[in-house]
Amino acid sequence: MAAKKRVEGGKKKVAKTAQVKKPVTKKTTRAVAGTDPKRVAAILAGLDAAYPDATCELNYSNAFQLLIATILSAQCTDVRVNQVTSELFKKYTKPEDFAYASPAELEKAIRPTGFFRNKTKSIMGASKGLIEQFRGEVPRTMDEILTLPGVARKTGNVVLGTAYGIASGVVVDTHVIRLSQRLDLTRNDEPKKIEQDLMKIIPENKWIKFSHQLIWHGRRVCAARKPKCAECNLESLCYSKDKTV
Numbered sequence: 523m524a525a526k527k528r529v530e531g532g533k534k535k536v537a538k539t540a541q542v543k544k545p546v547t548k549k550t551t552r553a554v555a556g557t558d559p560k561r562v563a564a565i566l567a568g569l570d571a572a573y574p575d576a577t578c579e580l581n582y583s584n585a586f587q588l589l590i591a592t593i594l595s596a597q598c599t600d601v602r603v604n605q606v607t608s609e610l611f612k613k614y615t616k617p618e619d620f621a622y623a624s625p626a627e628l629e630k631a632i633r634p635t636g637f638f639r640n641k642t643k644s645i646m647g648a649s650k651g652l653i654e655q656f657r658g659e660v661p662r663t664m665d666e667i668l669t670l671p672g673v674a675r676k677t678g679n680v681v682l683g684t685a686y687g688i689a690s691g692v693v694v695d696t697h698v699i700r701l702s703q704r705l706d707l708t709r710n711d712e713p714k715k716i717e718q719d720l721m722k723i724i725p726e727n728k729w730i731k732f733s734h735q736l737i738w739h740g741r742r743v744c745a746a747r748k749p750k751c752a753e754c755n756l757e758s759l760c761y762s763k764d765k766t767v
């Protein structure tokens with residue numbers, strides 16, 4: 523009978539050595555290649571050249587109307603919102619008119635903009651918030667505006683930047699997300715992180731205009747499907763995999 527002699531699991535005894543310390547490696551933060559200041563400046567210059575007068579395309583005559591129009595613009599085109607508000611703002615002229623409206627009537631009035639039930643709740647809630655907390659005036663700080671029901675940073679940035687000229691951040695909508703990724707200005711997907719990335723590389727005095735310019739470029743040239751790269755004045759700066767030239 524062969525002796526059952528096995529080497530224990532092939533385990534090798536490792537001689538205790540003097541404590542060998544792993545070399546300390548420095549954590550490296552990945553720089554976004556596209557955020558080189560010269561490249562960013564060239565993109566800003568290109569946007570200035572193409573869209574010197576870019577601004578919000580929603581119709582409004584005061585900060586309150588812009589707040590309502592911006593809430594309505596979620597998942598809807600500005601053209602459609604303008605069609606709806608041209609009638610809406612004749613009947614509902616002040617926060618009280620929305621806050622104490624008949625929900626069914628308001629829903630019917632804004633129905634063409636989609637998601638009309640949620641939008642009705644947001645509009646009525648925001649209007650009540652304005653009356654109860656801010657004497658019916660749209661506040662001028664992001665912290666205050668964010669206390670209104672149904673109002674998030676995107677709406678806050680639109681209203682503060684466009685109605686009051688207050689640069690509180692960068693509007694991050696679907697166009698800004700797509701273009702800032704294509705232009706390699708961010709490698710994030712979350713709107714909040716994208717906004718933080720953009721606020722770091724775009725001069726503060728450009729935040730308001732830059733948002734509008736990117737939105738205009740997204741609507742006119744750099745569409746989600748089939749961007750018109752042959753017509754794009756940023757083409758030489760863009761190395762997006764979505765390019766069509």
Ligand code: SF4
Pocket residue numbers: 704705743744745749750751754755756757760761762764765766
């Ligand atoms: S080159 Fe094409 S993908 Fe790049 S920004 Fe211009 S339109 Fe958009």
